[in-house]
Amino acid sequence: MSKTINELQDEVIEDFSLFDDWMDKYEQIIEFGKELEPLEEDKKVEENLVKGCQSRVWLIPEDENGVLRFKADSDALISKGIIGLLLKILSGHKAEEISSAELYALDEIGLKEHLSPNRANGLANMVKKIKMYALAHQAKD
Amino acid sequence: MKEAAMKFDIEKIRADFPVLTRKVHGKDLVFLDSAASSQKPKQVVEAISNYYLYEHANIHRGVHLLSQEATSKYEDARKKVASFINAKNDHECIITKGTTDGINLVASSLGEHCVNEGDEVIISHMEHHSNLVPWQMLCERKKAKLKVIPITDDGELDLEEYEKLLSEKTKIVSVVHVSNTLGTINPVEEMIEKAHDVGAYFVVDGAQAVPHIPVDVQQLNCDFYAFSLHKMYGPTGIGILYGKESIMNAMPPYQGGGDMINKVTLEKTTYNDLPHKFEAGTPNIAGGIGMGATIDYINEIDWKAAHEFEAEVMDYAHKKLSEIEDLRFIGTAEKKTGAISFLVGQIHPYDMGVLLDQLGIAVRTGHHCTQPILERYNIPGTVRASFGIYSTKQEVDQLVQGVERAKRMLG
Ligand SMILES: Cc1ncc(COP(=O)(O)O)c(C=O)c1O
Numbered sequence: 001m002s003k004t005i006n007e008l009q010d011e012v013i014e015d016f017s018l019f020d021d022w023m024d025k026y027e028q029i030i031e032f033g034k035e036l037e038p039l040e041e042d043k044k045v046e047e048n049l050v051k052g053c054q055s056r057v058w059l060i061p062e063d064e065n066g067v068l069r070f071k072a073d074s075d076a077l078i079s080k081g082i083i084g085l086l087l088k089i090l091s092g093h094k095a096e097e098i099s100s101a102e103l104y105a106l107d108e109i110g111l112k113e114h115l116s117p118n119r120a121n122g123l124a125n126m127v128k129k130i131k132m133y134a135l136a137h138q139a140k141d
Numbered sequence: 142m143k144e145a146a147m148k149f150d151i152e153k154i155r156a157d158f159p160v161l162t163r164k165v166h167g168k169d170l171v172f173l174d175s176a177a178s179s180q181k182p183k184q185v186v187e188a189i190s191n192y193y194l195y196e197h198a199n200i201h202r203g204v205h206l207l208s209q210e211a212t213s214k215y216e217d218a219r220k221k222v223a224s225f226i227n228a229k230n231d232h233e234c235i236i237t238k239g240t241t242d243g244i245n246l247v248a249s250s251l252g253e254h255c256v257n258e259g260d261e262v263i264i265s266h267m268e269h270h271s272n273l274v275p276w277q278m279l280c281e282r283k284k285a286k287l288k289v290i291p292i293t294d295d296g297e298l299d300l301e302e303y304e305k306l307l308s309e310k311t312k313i314v315s316v317v318h319v320s321n322t323l324g325t326i327n328p329v330e331e332m333i334e335k336a337h338d339v340g341a342y343f344v345v346d347g348a349q350a351v352p353h354i355p356v357d358v359q360q361l362n363c364d365f366y367a368f369s370l371h372k373m374y375g376p377t378g379i380g381i382l383y384g385k386e387s388i389m390n391a392m393p394p395y396q397g398g399g400d401m402i403n404k405v406t407l408e409k410t411t412y413n414d415l416p417h418k419f420e421a422g423t424p425n426i427a428g429g430i431g432m433g434a435t436i437d438y439i440n441e442i443d444w445k446a447a448h449e450f451e452a453e454v455m456d457y458a459h460k461k462l463s464e465i466e467d468l469r470f471i472g473t474a475e476k477k478t479g480a481i482s483f484l485v486g487q488i489h490p491y492d493m494g495v496l497l498d499q500l501g502i503a504v505r506t507g508h509h510c511t512q513p514i515l516e517r518y519n520i521p522g523t524v525r526a527s528f529g530i531y532s533t534k535q536e537v538d539q540l541v542q543g544v545e546r547a548k549r550m551l552g
Contacts, residue, residue: 022166022499027550054507055491055521075521076489077551078496119495 005097008089009105016109025109029081036084039073050129053122055079061133068095068137070130082111083126090130098134103127149446155531157182157438168501171536171543176321176349176480176527177505178371184441185375188434189427200426201400201417215426218433219416225436226366227357228383232415235382235389236429240348241271243367243382244315246419247344248275250392251365255342256312258284263306263314263341265290265298266517267323270510272315272346290316292517296323296472304335311341318350322511322523323472324480326354330361337362342388348372352529353448353478358383370428374530375435379428382419389415396421447530455481455528458537465544471514471523482509482523485544488551490522496547497524502540 003011019025043060050057055076062069070091074080089105090098106112106123115123155161158180163170172180192214198207200215216231223231237243256262262276266289280287288306291299298316307314314336319326333343344365350356352373358366365384371377394401394412398421403411412418458481462468467486484490494506507522508515515522526540 023496023546023550026496026499030550055489076491078492 002092005089005093005101009103009108012085012089012105013108022114026078026081029085030077031081032084032088033074033077033080033082034084036073036080036087037069037071039071043071044073050083050122050125052125053079054119057083057122057126059083059126059129059133061137063137066094067092068098068134070133079122082123085111086126086130095134095137099131099138149443149450151450151531151533154442154447155533157184158531159183161531165501165503166499169539171502171539173526173528173532173536173540174503174505175352175529175532176372176509176525178377179352179374179529180531181376182374182438184438185431185434189376189431192427192430196430197426199423211426211430214433215424215429218429218436221433221436221440222381223383225439226351226381226383227359229359230386233383233386233389235384235416235419236424236432237367237380237382238378238425239369239371239380240269240346240367241369243365243380244272244344244346245275246382246395247315247365247367247384248279250395250419251313251342251344251388252279252283254392256280256283256285259310260285260312261288261306261308261310262286263288263290263303263311263316263336265316265327266292266513267296267298267320267325267511268315268317268513269321269346269348270512271348272317272344273513276313276315285312286310292323292514295474296320296325297474298325298327298332300328300332303332307335307339307341309339311336311339313342313344315344315346317346317348318356319347319353319478320472320511320514321349321480322482322509322514322525323474324477324482325472325474326350326476326478329363333361333363349479353451355445355448364388370432370435373435374438376428376431378425379432381432386415389419394418394421398422400424442530451528451530451532452478454532454534454537455479457534458526458528458540461537461541462544465541465548467548468544471518471520480525480527482525484520484523485548486552488548490524492551493524493544493547496550497540497543500539500543500546502543504540 044058048058048060050059055074057074057079059072070087072083160180198211200212219234220231223234228234264276276287290303293299318329329345336343342364345363347366347368351368367382369380400417401413401421403413468483471482490506497504505525
């Protein structure tokens with residue numbers, strides 16, 4: 001039985017509870033980026049870009065027997081880490097689970113509060129794009 | 142150390158800028174983003190707050206005392222800034238919202254005055270978008286051609302190519318005095334002479350020059366010179382467009398409204414004299430009064446010594462940064478001031494900026510409103526450290542340590 005979205009969120013919160021210093025948290029975020037499945041070079045195109053990020057972030061969904069898996073990459077390690085963190089939580093679930101997920105972990109680890117408005121906007125757009133893909137996928141079923 | 146720089150009392154200067162004592166993310170603030178906007182000394186802020194608390198009234202309009210006082214303070218500020226850049230006449234200094242506003246005014250009004258189909262306007266490859274987009278818009282409107290002076294790998298203007306671009310078709314040349322991304326000081330004085338030889342007008346974007354080097358508009362013999370007060374320790378939303386009287390008299394007005402008129406009937410309006418012809422509507426009075434206080438502040442401290450001190454800090458930064466392995470400078474012109482752009486290995490400037498911020502170090506990352514420069518060097522952006530009269534060598538050391546630490550995390 002694979003873990004639920006909320007179980008995964010709790011794990012992330014647990015991971016971050018070890019650190020008080022944001023430099024350490026960033027170290028952890030960068031690690032999440034390294035765990036991403038690699039994205040093929042030919043997928044790094046305009047239409048797969050997440051809008052409103054200060055660096056380029058590409059994201060694509062793949063359907064695996066009713067389970068949505070995402071691949072992503074970025075030219076900046078911290079953005080890659082942030083999308084990595086999101087996908088650690090949200091990738092590999094049914095579309096309706098993803099679209100209805102409530103992301104409390106981002107508040108809990110202080111990420112949302114920590115980011116400047118500009119960058120928080122980038123984060124919000126990543127979440128939005130993941131959920132949009134999930135919704136579009138549900139509509140197809 | 143030069144004698145003047147030795148006399149310069151950096152601690153006294155820093156005490157004028159209370160923000161410098163702030164902590165960010167629990168660390169001492171190291172503010173290295175003055176090119177985006179400098180910090181403000183207490184003296185300027187107090188002048189603005191006094192005006193609002195005790196002196197406010199609209200200007201140029203009232204017979205009452207408050208209005209007269211505010212008017213004379215505002216007009217005194219114009220005189221002070223005119224003398225600061227050595228303009229021949231006060232009324233050659235149009236008070237604007239800033240550099241962008243000034244350049245848009247020239248592009249629109251001078252463009253209307255002298256650019257026709259088939260004519261050419263010249264800019265350079267290192268322009269801020271503020272000195273690029275208005276000219277593109279003008280050329281589109283007039284079916285004129287926009288020509289671009291190329292830059293060398295070092296980030297200097299290619300002056301041979303510039304001369305080749307000049308012809309009797311050239312109507313306007315507009316070039317940045319100091320590049321906000323590369324730090325290059327361009328030889329505008331000799332470029333102006335060459336433009337005048339073919340009968341073209343020359344506009345200078347001085348946003349990054351006025352804070353760092355002496356500017357004498359008569360010696361430069363430029364036709365227009367635009368800058369912003371907020372980059373030189375003054376308030377936001379206020380700037381100067383210097384223009385030669387004879388040219389501005391021949392130009393059509395820019396915006397219509399109050400203050401810029403002589404007589405209005407429903408059929409026809411005649412326009413006010415300079416500078417009011419180009420200053421429609423109630424201006425940023427508080428900003429103008431803050432501008433006066435800024436020039437007072439500059440005149441009070443030893444501006445020359447401040448610049449020498451700043452130049453030493455910048456030399457030190459070049460030296461220390463160059464000792465970081467894999468660091469490369471973007472912009473290695475012989476003459477630089479104000480800003481140092483760099484990249485470290487393959488590290489994205491955004492990552493570097495986020496981690497430096499975490500360490501209390503404010504730098505700018507990204508394209509700095511000069512996207513064509515990034516395209517020229519094929520880079521995603523730069524990390525830019527920029528300096529002011531309050532910057533110190535200790536802050537440079539903190540920057541260097543921060544870059545080393547970020548590099549270990551991102552390498
Ligand atoms: C070289 C240069 N030109 C123009 C501008 C635009 O100045 P402002 O935004 O104050 O109008 C800037 C600053 O952003 C600049 O650095």
